[in-house]
Structures are given as C-alpha cells and as structure tokens.
Amino acid sequence: MLSRRRFTLLLSSLFASLAAPWSISTQALKRSPISTDAIAGLKSKISGEVIVEGQEDYESWRRNMAWQFRKTSRRPQLMVQAKSSQDVVTAVKFANENSLKLSVRTGGHSWVHSSIREGGMLVDLRHFKDIQIDSNNHTAVVGPANTSRELANALQKEGLAFPVAHCSTVALGGYLLGGGQAWNGESWGGAACNSISALEVVNAQGELFRVDENEHSDLFWAAKGAGPGFPGVVTAYHLKLYPLPQAIHMNTYIWPLTDTLIVSDWLAKVAEELSEKVEVLMFLSGLPEPINGVDKVVIISAVAFADSNEEAASLLTPLASAQKLSTALVVEELTPVTFSSLFDLVDRSFFPCRAAADTFWFDQSMKVVMEDFVEHFASAPSPYSTVLCEVKPRAAKMDNSAYSMRRSTYLSPYAFWLKEEDDEINLQWMKKTQEILAPLSIGHYVNEADLEISPERSERSFSKESWQGIKEVQTRYDPKGLFHGYLGQ
Numbered sequence: 001m002l003s004r005r006r007f008t009l010l011l012s013s014l015f016a017s018l019a020a021p022w023s024i025s026t027q028a029l030k031r032s033p034i035s036t037d038a039i040a041g042l043k044s045k046i047s048g049e050v051i052v053e054g055q056e057d058y059e060s061w062r063r064n065m066a067w068q069f070r071k072t073s074r075r076p077q078l079m080v081q082a083k084s085s086q087d088v089v090t091a092v093k094f095a096n097e098n099s100l101k102l103s104v105r106t107g108g109h110s111w112v113h114s115s116i117r118e119g120g121m122l123v124d125l126r127h128f129k130d131i132q133i134d135s136n137n138h139t140a141v142v143g144p145a146n147t148s149r150e151l152a153n154a155l156q157k158e159g160l161a162f163p164v165a166h167c168s169t170v171a172l173g174g175y176l177l178g179g180g181q182a183w184n185g186e187s188w189g190g191a192a193c194n195s196i197s198a199l200e201v202v203n204a205q206g207e208l209f210r211v212d213e214n215e216h217s218d219l220f221w222a223a224k225g226a227g228p229g230f231p232g233v234v235t236a237y238h239l240k241l242y243p244l245p246q247a248i249h250m251n252t253y254i255w256p257l258t259d260t261l262i263v264s265d266w267l268a269k270v271a272e273e274l275s276e277k278v279e280v281l282m283f284l285s286g287l288p289e290p291i292n293g294v295d296k297v298v299i300i301s302a303v304a305f306a307d308s309n310e311e312a313a314s315l316l317t318p319l320a321s322a323q324k325l326s327t328a329l330v331v332e333e334l335t336p337v338t339f340s341s342l343f344d345l346v347d348r349s350f351f352p353c354r355a356a357a358d359t360f361w362f363d364q365s366m367k368v369v370m371e372d373f374v375e376h377f378a379s380a381p382s383p384y385s386t387v388l389c390e391v392k393p394r395a396a397k398m399d400n401s402a403y404s405m406r407r408s409t410y411l412s413p414y415a416f417w418l419k420e421e422d423d424e425i426n427l428q429w430m431k432k433t434q435e436i437l438a439p440l441s442i443g444h445y446v447n448e449a450d451l452e453i454s455p456e457r458s459e460r461s462f463s464k465e466s467w468q469g470i471k472e473v474q475t476r477y478d479p480k481g482l483f484h485g486y487l488g489q
Contacts, residue, residue, distance in 0.1 A: 031077060031119040032099045039078070045090045048083040048127065065108050065116055065124070067169075070354050070423075072113040076103070076122040083127045085200070085208055085235045092233065093206035095121045095482060103484045104233050106144045107171025111357055112451050114174070114228040117484045123233060125173060130236070133158055138241040139197065144173030144234050152339045161244040161339070163192040168343035172237060178227035178447030179403035183342065184305040186276040188242050190397025193224035198238035204231055204478040212238075213400070222473040225403025227446040228486050229458065229470050231478035245277075245305040249312040250337045253322045254330035257284065257296035260374045262325050264366040264389075267300065271391040273318040279303045280319075281390060282366070284374070286383035291329050296378050303337065353384065354423065356430040357414045358450045360441040361407040366391055369409055369440060376436055377413075381425045384416035404466035405443040412448060413437070451487040458486035 034052075043050045051061045053075060061079060063071050077100065080091040095102045101120030106128070108115065115122055128143030131151065135158045142151060149168035155161055163182030165175050180192025189195050198212035201219065211220045222230055255263060267282055274280060283299040291297070302319050306312035313334060323331060362369050366389060377387060389411050396406040413433045415426045434453070446461035459467050474485070 034077065034098050034100070038094075038098060042080075042090070042094050046080060046082070046087050048087055048124075049079075049081040051079045051081070053077050062116070065105060065122070066113055067108065068355065069352055069420075072116050074113065074116050074118045076117060077119055079122045079124055081124045081126065085202065088123060088125075088202045088233050088235055089206045089208055091121065091123050092202055092204065092482070096204075096206065096480075101484050102482050104173070106173025107147065107169065107175075109167070109170045110174055110228075111355070111448060112487055114451070114487055120484065125233075125235070128173075128235060133160070133241075135160065138243075140239045140241055142172060142237050142239060144176075144237060145171050147171055148175075149340070149343050152343075155241060156244060156339065159244050160241045161188075162239055162241055163188040163195060164339070165192075166342075167346045169347070173234060174227070174447065176237060177223060177225070177230050177234065179225040179401075179445070181445065181447075183303070183339065184245070184277065184279060186279065186394070187305060189240075190399065191225065191401065191403045193401055193403055194397060194399040195240040195242075196224060196237055197240050199223050199234050200236040200238075201232040201234055204480065204482040208235070218469075218473050219477055221400060222402050222470055224399075224401030225446075225462075225466070226470050226473070227461070228451070228484075229474060231474045231483050243307075245307060247304075247306045247309050247312045248337050248339070248342075249304050249306070249309070249316065250332075250335045250342075251300075251302045251316050251319050251322075252330065252332040252335070253300045253319075253328050254291075254297050255299075255326060255328055256294045257298055257374065257378055259326050260284065260298045260370050261367055263298050263300065264370045266322065266325055268365050268367065268391050268393070270318050270321065272393045274302075275304075275315050276394070277305050278315050279305070281388060283389065284377045284387040286380055286385055288383045294329060295383065296380075297329065303342070353416050353418055354420065354426070355414060355416045356427055356450075357412065357448060358430070358434055358437075358453075359412045359445040359448045360410070360437045361405055361443045361445070362409040362411070362440055363407050363442055364409060364440060366409050369411060369437070372440065373411075373433075373436055376432060379429070380415070381422070381429055382415060382417040384418075385426075385429075386414050386416070388412040388414070402462065402466050402470055404463040405445065405461050407442050410445070411437060412445070453488070455488050458489055 082088045103115045103117045103122050105115035105124045126145050128145045130143045131154045132141045148164035148170050152164050163185045176193050182192040201211050202208050280302045287295050304312045304315040415430045417426045443460040451457045
C-alpha cells in the first residue's frame with residue numbers, strides 16, 4: 001500500500017490528463033504589410049499594449065502566450081493586449097482596414113495553440129477578469145479571462161458554483177466556446193456551455209452587441225461549442241449558477257495495468273447505476289516509481305457532489321464492488337475534497353515538461369477499445385504519460401448548442417516527458433496511438449483534439465448538422481473571413 005504522500009503525488013500526476021498539453025506547427029499565410037504610421041495610430045487608440053513583430057520584446061511576449069516548454073513557431077504580425085471592449089472594437093476595425101487575419105487568446109491553454117497563428121493580429125484578452133455575481137438570481141456576468149479557480153473561489157463565497165474546467169488555470173473564453181467538459185458537468189446541464197444565458201460579442205465588422213437565444217440566436221447557438229470556429233470576440237459571459245455542493249467526497253482505486261479489461265467492463269456496468277452527481281474518471285498511467293513491482297496501472301477516481309456526508313456515501317455505494325475485481329494496489333474511499341483541493345491535484349501535475357495529446361469518442365464499449373489499445377499503452381516510453389477515459393451511459397445533453405460530438409466512450413491520451421532529446425520517441429508513440437484509435441473513433445472533442453493532423457479533424461468534432469450550421473454562421477457573420485477559424489482548415 002502507498003503512503004498518503006506518495007498516494008497524493010500519484011493522483012496529481014493522473015489528474016494532469018484533465019488539462020491540455022501542446023504541439024508545434026507552422027501554418028504559412030500571406031503576410032500583409034502594415035505601415036509605421038498605421039501602427040502608431042493603433043497604439044494611440046488602444047489603452048492596452050500593442051506588440052509588433054520585430055520589436056525588441058516581441059519574442060518574449062509571443063513565447064509567454066503559452067506556458068509550456070514546446071513553443072509553436074507560428075508568429076503573428078502584431079499582438080494587441082486589450083483592456084476594454086472599446087480596445088477590441090478598435091483592434092477588429094484595424095484588422096479589417098489592413099487586411100489582417102485575426103485570432104483571439106484568453107488563457108493560452110489550447111494545446112494546439114489555436115490563438116497563435118502565422119501572420120495577422122492576435123487579440124489578447126487576459127485583462128478581461130471582471131466578475132459580477134447576482135446571488136439572489138443565481139447569475140453572474142464574467143470576463144472570458146477568468147480561470148476555473150478564480151470563478152470557483154468567487155462563487156464559493158456566495159454559496160454558489162458553476163461547471164468549471166478540471167484544471168484551475170483554464171480560462172473561460174476558449175473553454176466555453178469549445179463546449180466545456182466540467183467538474184460535475186452531468187449534473188449541471190451537460191457541457192458547461194449549456195449554462196451560458198447570454199454573451200457580449202464584437203463581430204467581424206467591429207460592432208459590439210448582446211447575443212442570446214432571442215437576439216442573434218444563430219450566433220448564440222454557435223458560441224456554445226463551435227470553439228476556434230466562432231466568428232467573433234466574446235468580451236463577457238452571462239452565466240447560470242448552481243447551489244454549491246456541501247459535501248464533496250472522492251473514492252480512488254488502483255490496480256495493475258493487466259487488470260484493465262476487467263476494470264473497463266466493470267466500469268461500463270457500474271456507470272449505469274451511478275447518479276449524475278457522481279463523476280467517474282478512469283486513467284491508464286505509468287508510475288515514476290513502481291508499486292510492489294508494478295510500473296503501469298489502471299485507476300478509477302469517482303467524485304460525488306452531494307449536500308451531506310450521508311448523501312455522498314449513498315451516491316458512491318455502487319462503487320464498493322470495485323474491491324471485488326481483484327487485489328487492488330490502492331483503495332481510498334469517502335475522502336472529503338473541495339473544488340480547491342481538486343484543482344490542487346491537477347495543478348501539482350504541471351511541472352515543466354514536454355507533451356503531445358489527442359481526443360477520441362467511440363460507440364464501442366470501453367472494454368472493446370482497450371482490447372486494441374492497452375498493450376500499446378504499456379509500451380509508453382515515459383512513465384509520466386497517461387490516458388483519461390470516461391464512460392457516458394446516458395444520452396448527451398445538447399440544449400440547442402453547436403457542441404454535438406459525444407458518444408458513450410471517451411479517451412484522451414497524453415504523452416508527457418522531460419527532455420528535448422526524447423521528443424522523437426514520445427511523438428512516435430503518440431502517432432502510433434492515433435493510428436490505433438482513429439479507425440474505431442467516431443469523432444473528437446474540439447477543445448483538445450489534434451486539429452492540425454488533417455483538415456477533417458475539426459469537422460469530425462461535430463455532428464454533420466452542427467458542422468453545416470457552423471459554416472452558415474461563419475458565412476453570415478464573417479463573410480470576408482476575418483477570423484482565422486480552425487487550425488488545419
């Protein structure tokens with residue numbers, strides 16, 4: 001059995017798979033010349049910073065747009081760090097006047113660096129962090145740069161909550177636009193984007209207006225899941241809030257990797273018995289240090305979001321059968337946790353490292369998917385690599401949103417390693433991972449999929465109807481193609 005310290009460190013490495021790593025790519029585009037006078041005019045109208053390619057501190061700004069060691073080589077011609085909605089309006093109009101393609105950054109957590117493009121303008125919204133909470137009506141108006149932890153902490157003081165991202169550093173902007181797989185998401189409306197009631201948007205013509213189910217309803221639909229394909233800049237979100245769960249408890253079970261098929265089969269059955277208030281995650285993980293000679297494991301982690309200790313215990317009761325599968329390496333049950341401690345488990349995993357990742361949805365059962373994959377995972381060259389797995393036994397909650405790609409089984413493989421000289425062997429392992437899983441897969445989760453691997457990747461992140469709808473919204477609201485859109489397209 002593990003000591004509590006080693007157990008905590010192990011969980012930290014496992015929860016790393018809930019956050020997004022990164023990739024490197026360059027998309028060559030024609031670069032539009034910008035006069036010195038035009039740049040000077042823009043700077044005089046912007047309250048924030050304007051950083052132009054070629055100036056002394058450009059490279060440090062560009063590299064700091066993403067926190068990881070593997071930096072993309074794509075280079076915007078200029079970056080506008082806006083501080084107000086008027087700054088955004090000014091930037092969009094400038095992009096139109098100077099024939100510049102435009103991308104938007106809120107937190108820089110996209111592992112394919114969707115906001116960092118070759119050429120054009122990058123609008124950086126990092127200063128958009130206002131939070132206005134209406135406790136009586138369970139609503140809030142928040143800036144897109146607020147992180148999961150910042151929003152959760154502010155809401156907790158009011159006894160409220162929102163389906164925030166698993167990783168505390170994920171900003172709301174890209175998270176909600178891509179759908180948002182959330183803590184307690186099944187209980188709170190499915191995807192997090194379903195809890196958006198309205199948005200404030202700057203369109204491709206530089207006009208600021210409100211968007212909701214009655215006003216510009218087609219753009220509102222696209223804002224709930226279209227991700228990098230959304231043709232506008234969201235400057236504020238109006239959100240529906242929920243009562244804060246008063247008793248959050250977690251069960252964790254760990255077995256040798258050789259038990260994966262047994263565990264997968266059991267998970268599919270027990271998931272049908274569990275309440276929507278229980279979030280169950282399965283991991284395949286390597287161990288930096290073996291446990292009783294075992295260096296690859298399968299883990300089940302279940303979190304109950306309840307209103308009392310008694311309810312939490314009842315919600316987690318179906319998981320008690322986990323101990324009967326075989327001799328477990330670790331059993332931890334009814335451990336009290338909070339949103340903050342769940343974030344901490346994820347955040348401890350973000351030691352400086354290098355990574356590659358992808359996402360896959362399947363109609364097949366978890367056991368069937370694992371039959372073709374588990375042996376390959378055992379060959380992972382890095383002990384830090386992991387795979388996040390989920391079973392979704394209930395029908396998806398789409399709620400009139402562009403978010404539409406969800407199936408019964410989900411896998412998100414992540415390769416994490418430390419040294420640049422190990423890039424090739426780990427990238428080759430990830431490439432083989434994609435080759436094994438792709439033939440079985442129905443589609444991808446747009447927020448973390450490897451969109452650069454082929455032009456079809458973005459399209460396969462949506463239903464056919466949603467993809468057509470997104471294209472129609474792009475044509476209607478961005479007829480000249482101001483926004484970069486999806487990588488690989």
